[in-house]
Amino acid sequence: xxxxxxxxxxxxxxxxxxxxxxxxxxxxxxxxxxxxxxxxxxxxxxxxxxxxxxxxxxxxxxxxxxxxxxxxxxxxxxxxxxxxxxxxxxxxxxxxxxxxxxxxxxxxxxxxxxxxxxxxxxxxxxxxxxxxxxxxxxxxxxxxxxxxxxxxxxxxxxxxxxxxxxxxxxxxxxxxxxxxxxxxxxxxxxxxxx
Numbered sequence: 001x002x003x004x005x006x007x008x009x010x011x012x013x014x015x016x017x018x019x020x021x022x023x024x025x026x027x028x029x030x031x032x033x034x035x036x037x038x039x040x041x042x043x044x045x046x047x048x049x050x051x052x053x054x055x056x057x058x059x060x061x062x063x064x065x066x067x068x069x070x071x072x073x074x075x076x077x078x079x080x081x082x083x084x085x086x087x088x089x090x091x092x093x094x095x096x097x098x099x100x101x102x103x104x105x106x107x108x109x110x111x112x113x114x115x116x117x118x119x120x121x122x123x124x125x126x127x128x129x130x131x132x133x134x135x136x137x138x139x140x141x142x143x144x145x146x147x148x149x150x151x152x153x154x155x156x157x158x159x160x161x162x163x164x165x166x167x168x169x170x171x172x173x174x175x176x177x178x179x180x181x182x183x184x185x186x187x188x189x190x191x192x193x194x
Contacts, residue, residue, distance in 0.1 A: 046078070061128060113156055123176070
């Protein structure tokens with residue numbers, strides 16, 4: 001009986017070693033085809049992010065959006081370039097978070113989320129996770145001047161009318177700055193995000 005069990009184990013190990021590379025290749029192919037639907041092959045990223053970082057940013061944004069029933073965001077090279085310009089500015093000046101000034105702060109051209117953390121400890125995915133963690137402060141009410149502050153990053157991530165996102169990163173003084181811009185912008189007072 002022991003010989004039979006040993007033979008079965010050898011056959012199973014052989015089958016598993018054969019199937020495992022195929023399953024991995026299929027899994028990687030699925031990830032590649034997923035990436036192709038969110039970032040067209042002919043699209044430049046537009047910022048200092050890697051393809052993997054862009055995929056992570058999109059996946060995390062779109063997961064949060066799916067949880068509340070709104071459609072996925074698409075990557076925008078234009079927004080990524082816009083975000084990279086401001087992230088580079090922040091890194092080259094005082095190395096602190098500051099929103100881009102707008103001529104009319106009540107009519108912003110794009111939505112904007114910012115994050116800063118220690119290089120090597122935090123990455124771009126941590127930015128989206130931090131913004132999404134604010135969902136505990138949002139109770140589904142219409143946004144106004146008194147309630148949006150605690151959850152404004154989260155509500156921008158899941159804003160139903162937002163269709164595109166472009167993000168960037170920059171480093172300064174041992175920190176990473178992560179910035180995302182959104183079009184159309186969210187956090188419109190008098191409206192709900194979803």
